[in-house]
Amino acid sequence: MELSERKKKILTAVVEEYIRTAEPVGSKTVASTAKLGCSSATIRNELSELASMGYLEQPHTSAGRVPTPLGYRIYVNELMERHKLSLEETEEINRSLNEKLRELDHLVSNVGALASSLTNYPAMAIAASPPATISRFDLIYIDANTFIIVAMMSNNTVRNKLVRLPVSVGQDMIQRLSSVFNANFTGITEDRITPLMIRSAERAVDDTMGLTGVIASFAIEILSDSQTAEAAVYGANRLLSQPEYRDPDKAHALMSYISDADHLRELQLTDCGGGVRVLIGPENVAEELRDSSVVLAEYDMGGEAKGLIGVVGPTRMDYSSVAAKLSMIAEMLSMRLGNGAAPPPGLDNKLVIKGDSNEQQ
Amino acid sequence: MELSERKKKILTAVVEEYIRTAEPVGSKTVASTAKLGCSSATIRNELSELASMGYLEQPHTSAGRVPTPLGYRIYVNELMERHKLSLEETEEINRSLNEKLRELDHLVSNVGALASSLTNYPAMAIAASPPATISRFDLIYIDANTFIIVAMMSNNTVRNKLVRLPVSVGQDMIQRLSSVFNANFTGITEDRITPLMIRSAERAVDDTMGLTGVIASFAIEILSDSQTAEAAVYGANRLLSQPEYRDPDKAHALMSYISDADHLRELQLTDCGGGVRVLIGPENVAEELRDSSVVLAEYDMGGEAKGLIGVVGPTRMDYSSVAAKLSMIAEMLSMRLGNGAAPPPGLDNKLVIKGDSNEQQ
DNA sequence: ATTAGCACTCGAGGTCAGAGAGTGCCAATA
DNA sequence: TATTGGCACTCTCTGACCTCGAGTGCTAAT
Numbered sequence: 001m002e003l004s005e006r007k008k009k010i011l012t013a014v015v016e017e018y019i020r021t022a023e024p025v026g027s028k029t030v031a032s033t034a035k036l037g038c039s040s041a042t043i044r045n046e047l048s049e050l051a052s053m054g055y056l057e058q059p060h061t062s063a064g065r066v067p068t069p070l071g072y073r074i075y076v077n078e079l080m081e082r083h084k085l086s087l088e089e090t091e092e093i094n095r096s097l098n099e100k101l102r103e104l105d106h107l108v109s110n111v112g113a114l115a116s117s118l119t120n121y122p123a124m125a126i127a128a129s130p131p132a133t134i135s136r137f138d139l140i141y142i143d144a145n146t147f148i149i150v151a152m153m154s155n156n157t158v159r160n161k162l163v164r165l166p167v168s169v170g171q172d173m174i175q176r177l178s179s180v181f182n183a184n185f186t187g188i189t190e191d192r193i194t195p196l197m198i199r200s201a202e203r204a205v206d207d208t209m210g211l212t213g214v215i216a217s218f219a220i221e222i223l224s225d226s227q228t229a230e231a232a233v234y235g236a237n238r239l240l241s242q243p244e245y246r247d248p249d250k251a252h253a254l255m256s257y258i259s260d261a262d263h264l265r266e267l268q269l270t271d272c273g274g275g276v277r278v279l280i281g282p283e284n285v286a287e288e289l290r291d292s293s294v295v296l297a298e299y300d301m302g303g304e305a306k307g308l309i310g311v312v313g314p315t316r317m318d319y320s321s322v323a324a325k326l327s328m329i330a331e332m333l334s335m336r337l338g339n340g341a342a343p344p345p346g347l348d349n350k351l352v353i354k355g356d357s358n359e360q361q
Numbered sequence: 362m363e364l365s366e367r368k369k370k371i372l373t374a375v376v377e378e379y380i381r382t383a384e385p386v387g388s389k390t391v392a393s394t395a396k397l398g399c400s401s402a403t404i405r406n407e408l409s410e411l412a413s414m415g416y417l418e419q420p421h422t423s424a425g426r427v428p429t430p431l432g433y434r435i436y437v438n439e440l441m442e443r444h445k446l447s448l449e450e451t452e453e454i455n456r457s458l459n460e461k462l463r464e465l466d467h468l469v470s471n472v473g474a475l476a477s478s479l480t481n482y483p484a485m486a487i488a489a490s491p492p493a494t495i496s497r498f499d500l501i502y503i504d505a506n507t508f509i510i511v512a513m514m515s516n517n518t519v520r521n522k523l524v525r526l527p528v529s530v531g532q533d534m535i536q537r538l539s540s541v542f543n544a545n546f547t548g549i550t551e552d553r554i555t556p557l558m559i560r561s562a563e564r565a566v567d568d569t570m571g572l573t574g575v576i577a578s579f580a581i582e583i584l585s586d587s588q589t590a591e592a593a594v595y596g597a598n599r600l601l602s603q604p605e606y607r608d609p610d611k612a613h614a615l616m617s618y619i620s621d622a623d624h625l626r627e628l629q630l631t632d633c634g635g636g637v638r639v640l641i642g643p644e645n646v647a648e649e650l651r652d653s654s655v656v657l658a659e660y661d662m663g664g665e666a667k668g669l670i671g672v673v674g675p676t677r678m679d680y681s682s683v684a685a686k687l688s689m690i691a692e693m694l695s696m697r698l699g700n701g702a703a704p705p706p707g708l709d710n711k712l713v714i715k716g717d718s719n720e721q722q
Numbered sequence: 723a724t725t726a727g728c729a730c731t732c733g734a735g736g737t738c739a740g741a742g743a744g745t746g747c748c749a750a751t752a
Numbered sequence: 753t754a755t756t757g758g759c760a761c762t763c764t765c766t767g768a769c770c771t772c773g774a775g776t777g778c779t780a781a782t
């Protein structure tokens with residue numbers, strides 16, 4: 001059933017006023033904000049119809065109206081004006097990403113922090129990549145008791161490990177280990193590594209010191225890591241600035257829920273169709289999110305790897321501005337990380353750096 | 362001034378009862394819990410003396426007594442029984458650390474999460490190491506457009522970066538770059554790298570493609586990273602389960618404060634004397650921590666590197682058990698990470714792994 | 723179809739009295 | 753002299769009750 005033009009305007013006014021003030025909105029307020037040429041009595045009739053249609057509800061008989069999840073849905077789908085980011089906001093995102101992209105190893109956490117500070121809601125960042133394989137091993141001989149394993153992976157990440165030995169090992173052994181691993185352990189996923197393979201590699205290099213095992217467990221570790229999506233929340237404390245979470249029990253419940261990376265990974269399944277996805281209240285699958293809303297945006301990390309960046313807040317969320325901001329972040333990130341993309345405008349290197357680093361200890 | 366035996370017992374009883382219940386403690390309760398052979402009237406007299414000495418206070422005239430920060434201080438220093446961890450608790454820590462130590466790259470975060478879940482308070486972890494230098498560069502030639510920089514650092518961490526080039530580069534160039542960097546950029550701290558050095562390196566290898574600059578900025582980046590202590594909070598949401606933070610404004614203020622890594626790094630300065638340090642209420646330097654308590658334990662990460670692990674909570678904190686748990690975690694970690702230490706009992710490898718890895722993208 | 727008017731509803735916030743917990747003091751006691 | 757029972761007093765907490773104001777729903781007039 002189609003809403004009349006006036007109903008649309010009234011619903012919009014109610015939703016936006018409620019988003020702004022967090023107070024139930026009365027007919028008088030609507031009459032004065034949405035400048036339709038009619039009195040509050042007329043608005044009252046319309047409001048009561050909108051309520052019976054399920055778009056609004058009353059906390060109690062003599063209070064103003066509050067949007068229902070369905071009301072928000074209509075608002076998000078049809079009514080809200082697509083928020084235009086101001087030049088400052090766009091610049092802020094652009095500048096921030098340029099800075100952060102220098103250190104790609106903290107990409108996920110930086111983008112999460114950025115989204116949270118920009119929207120003033122807790123933000124989550126999830127980076128999922130298809131299972132990678134190791135495309136190449138290098139063993140760097142340091143001294144008789146030390147070597148470094150460097151593994152380059154199919155998704156163009158590099159991982160390393162420093163190995164200290166209580167016994168001496170020769171360069172030749174390192175050399176042999178390197179060839180065997182490059183011959184047998186590259187291009188395969190974790191489940192394809194069998195104890196049998198390891199034992200035969202051990203025999204092949206004549207290893208009596210367990211070196212093969214060490215390298216193999218490193219390989220298994222990084223392969224299995226590459227299957228687990230990185231996921232974290234940032235700015236969870238911002239939840240407490242929202243009036244709907246002034247009840248510490250509610251706040252605690254939601255915060256505990258979103259602090260668990262496993263719960264966040266469940267959001268991976270959400271299909272954003274490359275754009276922004278809004279999940280309002282009961283539309284969320286997780287019980288704990290049923291009174292809250294989630295806005296998600298997907299970005300392209302190059303290849304098949306996808307990143308998800310999202311924001312959690314009360315159903316009374318500023319959907320328009322949040323969606324615009326997340327969408328902008330996602331878009332700019334995709335541009336910078338996307339595969340065949342041109343060098344991003346802000347990176348003033350002659351070279352396209354697609355790597356980074358990390359520490360170990 | 363020395364407290365009488367009986368006063369000590371009474372103070373202890375008040376502190377422990379208050380820690381347990383978060384309710385002001387009355388004379389009657391003390392009379393029944395601390396089994397001194399005297400009536401509540403006697404206790405009342407003693408309580409009022411303890412109050413005038415500054416160890417206890419009353420929220421209002423006719424309420425029970427609550428410990429002052431000074432009262433907690435006496436309790437922590439002299440009265441409390443050193444909590445013995447149960448066998449299960451010890452085992453839990455031990456098992457947990459064994460698991461976590463497999464992936465040393467997430468050491469800080471894992472230890473933080475462990476401390477938080479064990480104590481049920483927010484936990485912070487700070488890992489500080491003295492400025493490191495690069496002890497060795499290896500450049501791995503992948504193909505004409507790609508190479509990996511691997512830098513081994515003086516603190517035995519390894520970092521890497523994958524470099525993609527829009528132009529071709531030869532193995533010989535990689536070779537030359539490697540020697541120049543090993544000759545000129547090892548063993549020095551960040552501030553010793555000058556634009557002049559970079560330019561002269563550029564000339565030495567006859568580099569027209571900016572490769573030298575890329576490697577140098579990588580060096581600068583990892584050297585400056587090594588100076589910044591890693592710091593983070595875990596389980597901040599647990600704050601909300603404490604009655605003293607049911608006021609969302611208080612909770613928000615503290616949470617925001619401890620969510621800022623820079624604030625945490627200030628705690629680095631705290632001297633724990635190798636053991637556990639308790640900071641009660643106003644003993645904290647930071648204004649924001651003045652109504653809260655912090656328990657810190659230091660562990661030895663090998664060499665001069667120190668880790669700090671801590672817990673924040675209300676002044677009404679279970680000091681005894683928290684101190685015992687943190688101390689145990691710190692001790693076990695030091696054993697495993699400490700320099701010349703014997704291989705830790707739980708690590709069932711033949712080899713002592715002192716490395717790990719990390720990803721980039 | 724719209725509107726003014728009005729009775730009605732309900733929550734927020736204020737006041738008040740009674741209950742309960744705990745104190746401080748005093749006089750009696752060992 | 754230290755301890756104790758007794759008792760008046762103080763202060764908070766709770767629930768009952770009230771009023772105020774915002775907002776509704778309905779009706780009759782336009």
